[in-house]
Amino acid sequence: MDDPQAPPPSLTALTTYLLSRTGKAARTRLAARFADRRLRLWHHAVLAALSDFGPHAQRELAVRLAIDPSDMAKILDELAADDRVDRVRDPADRRRVTVTLTDAGRVLLGELDAEAAAVRDEILEPLTADEREQLNVLLSKVFTHLTAGT
Amino acid sequence: MDDPQAPPPSLTALTTYLLSRTGKAARTRLAARFADRRLRLWHHAVLAALSDFGPHAQRELAVRLAIDPSDMAKILDELAADDRVDRVRDPADRRRVTVTLTDAGRVLLGELDAEAAAVRDEILEPLTADEREQLNVLLSKVFTHLTAGT
DNA sequence: ACCCATGATGGGTGCTCACCCACTAATTTG
DNA sequence: CAAATTAGTGGGTGAGCACCCATCATGGGT
Numbered sequence: 001m002d003d004p005q006a007p008p009p010s011l012t013a014l015t016t017y018l019l020s021r022t023g024k025a026a027r028t029r030l031a032a033r034f035a036d037r038r039l040r041l042w043h044h045a046v047l048a049a050l051s052d053f054g055p056h057a058q059r060e061l062a063v064r065l066a067i068d069p070s071d072m073a074k075i076l077d078e079l080a081a082d083d084r085v086d087r088v089r090d091p092a093d094r095r096r097v098t099v100t101l102t103d104a105g106r107v108l109l110g111e112l113d114a115e116a117a118a119v120r121d122e123i124l125e126p127l128t129a130d131e132r133e134q135l136n137v138l139l140s141k142v143f144t145h146l147t148a149g150t
Numbered sequence: 151m152d153d154p155q156a157p158p159p160s161l162t163a164l165t166t167y168l169l170s171r172t173g174k175a176a177r178t179r180l181a182a183r184f185a186d187r188r189l190r191l192w193h194h195a196v197l198a199a200l201s202d203f204g205p206h207a208q209r210e211l212a213v214r215l216a217i218d219p220s221d222m223a224k225i226l227d228e229l230a231a232d233d234r235v236d237r238v239r240d241p242a243d244r245r246r247v248t249v250t251l252t253d254a255g256r257v258l259l260g261e262l263d264a265e266a267a268a269v270r271d272e273i274l275e276p277l278t279a280d281e282r283e284q285l286n287v288l289l290s291k292v293f294t295h296l297t298a299g300t
Numbered sequence: 301a302c303c304c305a306t307g308a309t310g311g312g313t314g315c316t317c318a319c320c321c322a323c324t325a326a327t328t329t330g
Numbered sequence: 331c332a333a334a335t336t337a338g339t340g341g342g343t344g345a346g347c348a349c350c351c352a353t354c355a356t357g358g359g360t
Contacts, residue, residue, distance in 0.1 A: 008198040016270045018289035023173010048158040095337040120166045126295040139168035145276040245307045
């Protein structure tokens, strides 16, 4: 039982570490799947935001997702290159660009959601359905508290 | 109620995303605190491993923490520079280096543990004591399943 | 003694990520 | 109408991370 691979128990006792490590595993696995499609996690987030909230001014998308406006521009470049989103100048304020989800974007979003669900099933495999639900509830509380800010 | 900062609900419904985001928050906050001491997360992990398992051959430390041996050498350089660890050649096998935690190292470990606990309290603030315990149990299951490998 | 394997180390690479600044075009303010 | 502000864009930077290889000293096997 002298497992040379065992992590230090004093670390795994810290929820901070468990969160960090399991979160990283989730992130890494999902990112790997997305990378097969030459996409990153932000692409998914952007598509999801457009689907949930409808067309957005580009700037507001960046604010909502807490991402740098210049990075947002790059992500939209990539999505637009595959016709996943439309970018049109707002005629009322020609500085602004309104971003809209295309049908192809909706299809892609569905596929990415499925990937995320698959990763969830991988990672949460040792948990029962009840436990998965518990975990989701607990993490939701934590997450909304985080985004609400201190 | 039109919170322009609200994240897409279709994402927060995915446990994968909650894990990833909360884990990242935990990691980032802890890393920021460590950075104030010019340390990174690995330094904590190394100190914890030495405390939990006692003196280690350097190579075995690397295996245990699943880190590249050459990176381990650099981390130990930094810890040794502040006398947090002792590195002595094993007289029986003079290729090996035995790494030992010093008293100063133990002190530092205590401080880093306290930082981790503080971050935990920040992040888990919205949860009751019972819920925190639940979360820890659930994450432990997930984590051991992850490290055990499929 | 010789050859090969092993432990430690230094150096370097490629990637992601989160920033930050400069610039242009368009709009609002005074 | 001039000046300040805002939206989007392109470019670059620095940190962290996970690698990988070459080298050197040592030890073990035959």
